[in-house]
Amino acid sequence: TEFMVIDNMPVEINGERNILDVIRKAGIDLPTFCYYSELSVYGACRMCVVEDQWGSIQAACSTPPKAGMEIRTNTPRLRKYRKMILELLLSNHCRDCTTCEKNGKCKLQELAQRFGIKQVRFHNTSEDSELDTSSLCIVRDKSKCILCGDCVRMCNEVQNVGAIDFAFRGSKMCVSTAFDEPLANTKCVGCGQCSVVCPTGAIVVRNDTAKLWKELSDNNTKVIVQIAPAVRVGIGKELGFSEGQNVMGRIVAALRRIGFDEVFDTSTGADFTVLEEAEEFSKRLLTGDKLPLFTSCCPAWVRYAELNYPQLLKNISTCRSPMQMLASILKEHHRDDEKRVVVVAVMPCTAKKQEAARDEFKEDGVPYVDYVITTQELIHLIKEANLIFSEIEPEAVDMPFGTTSGSGIIFGVTGGVTEAVIRRLSDDKSAFGLRAIAFTGVRGMQGVKEARIDCNGREVKIAIVSGLKNADDLIRSIQAGEKQYDFVEVMSCPGGCIGGAGQPVTNRDGKYNRGAGLYNADRMSNIKRSEENPIIKELYDGMLKDKVHKLLHVNYLK
Ligand code: HC1
Ligand code: SF4
Secondary structure: OEEEEEOOEEEEEOOOOOHHHHHHHOOOOOOOOOOOOOOOOOOOOOOOEEEEOOOOEEEHHHOOOOOOOEEEOOOHHHHHHHHHHHHHHHHOOOOOHHHOOOOOOOHHHHHHHHOOOOOOOOOOOOOOOOOEOOOOOEEEOHHHOOOOOHHHHHHHHHOOOOOOEEEOOHHHOEEEOHHHOOHHHOOOOOOOHHHHHOOOOOEEEOOOHHHHHHHHOOOOEEEEEEEOOOHHHHOHHHHOOOOOOOOHHHHHHHHHHHOOOEEEEHHHHHHHHHHHHHHHHHHHHHHOOOOOEEOOOOHHHHHHHHHHOHHHHHHEOOEOOHHHHHHHHHHHHOOOOOOEEEEEEEEOOOHHHHHHOOHHHEEOOEEOOOEEEEHHHHHHHHHHOOOOHHHOOOOOOOOOOOOOOHHHHHHHOOOHHHHHHHHHHOOOOOHHHHHHHHHHHHOOOOOEEEEEEEEOOEEEEEEEEEOHHHHHHHHHHHHOOOOOOOEEEEEOOOOOHHHOOOOOOOOHHHHHHHHHHHHHHHHOOOOOOHHHOHHHHHHHHOOOOOOHHHHHEOOOOO
């Protein structure tokens, strides 16, 4: 084995691309603003500088490891250098930390504290710049940008959108949209992944909780809430549980304490999606028309297709997303209520805010989903209500829409929608058959997966992608005739909704644990298949009898 020496300790080199990764393996959390293992190396922030045995200074993120190399990470010179960088950054950075959306989660704040910055020797040159609040999903504040470029690389490299980039040079350099247009006028799809990697408050998720408190305190309004699959495994870590632990019961109880009148599970909506999408897919398989069928539950993906591949819109399922299906059912059910009824959705997703505002999802100008708040905003609500989450006793969701299946729950992880649809379509209804589906290639955190299944004696080819760059590459290979599929699941966020930008930020292991949390919930469900959820039959025989099209489908082609 090869090794290098870090602070007088031998450390093994095992395929790491740079010495930063080797150093971290040695239990040293070298600071950096601009290094993410899933993005290209930019090497601009210089916080990860180290000294070699000859005293020369280099950035650890852009230096490959070599056997015999000797590195020091914490010399007086390096400490001074890092403090200087921090002071320079702070000298033209807004310092209103207490009122910043990122307060407590800001990397700049954390490192200023870690390195004991008590005063900034340089004159404050920060200028007030206008917030860009044009997007329904995220808010940009240029005055808080430290030019690490993480958002730019995320938007370009992982999401293939390129809505933001560096503009100008020298002291005027900033991150901007083309021609400095408001973000809403660009190709931004609202995925929010830029906010996940932004180390400061320069890009944050839009916070809609203030409006919600008003609704909650209005006695003439009934406030109904639905909780997305991924939220139950994404929220716990910040509230005293382990990453990926399913705390659905506590979320339900907390929402009731906060003042919501009825609480439901978006997984119930997902069961309707499975039935409708499976039927749509069977029909298309018979006619061979409009294949591959692309899934439609991810709103950032739908937006991406509208902007970049309008000719593919006919291939996208006409199914409303589970959030919209459940909301449409809830609004229909409460049609004659005396009180005004408001539907709120708690989502792991920023793009759902945009989906809720689409004209397709309004009736007489009133949206089916009135408010979307993210998992992070729900944490704010819980804290603002002074609740001690870990001490709340778990409760069940309300009836009559309170039954879910395991299939609906796994929607929140990449491959989950596909697995749920396969369960519906598969002829083998045995417990063994159900378990075997998990081994067809649908599970796992990879950005691109393939599966083949037998359906009515025909081999069906499936692709599952997460991350829009992966989706784009796949579409190109289909168009070039190199690949052929019948069914394609697309989720914009790497890992699926569990990695949504509305969730507390986590790493690869965290996403794995969240996925495992959803698969556990499925294993513990006594109803595994969507069609076995009793509410399905009840509603198809009742409310949905002649309203399937009106309440469960959408036409993006208009
Ligand atoms: Fe998702 Fe979906 S799985 S899109 O990732 O189809 O957001 O969790 O709620 O609508 O069910 C998100 C999650 C969510 C929808 C469902
Ligand atoms: Fe790019 Fe997504 Fe951020 Fe929009 S929300 S700028 S698409 S990363």
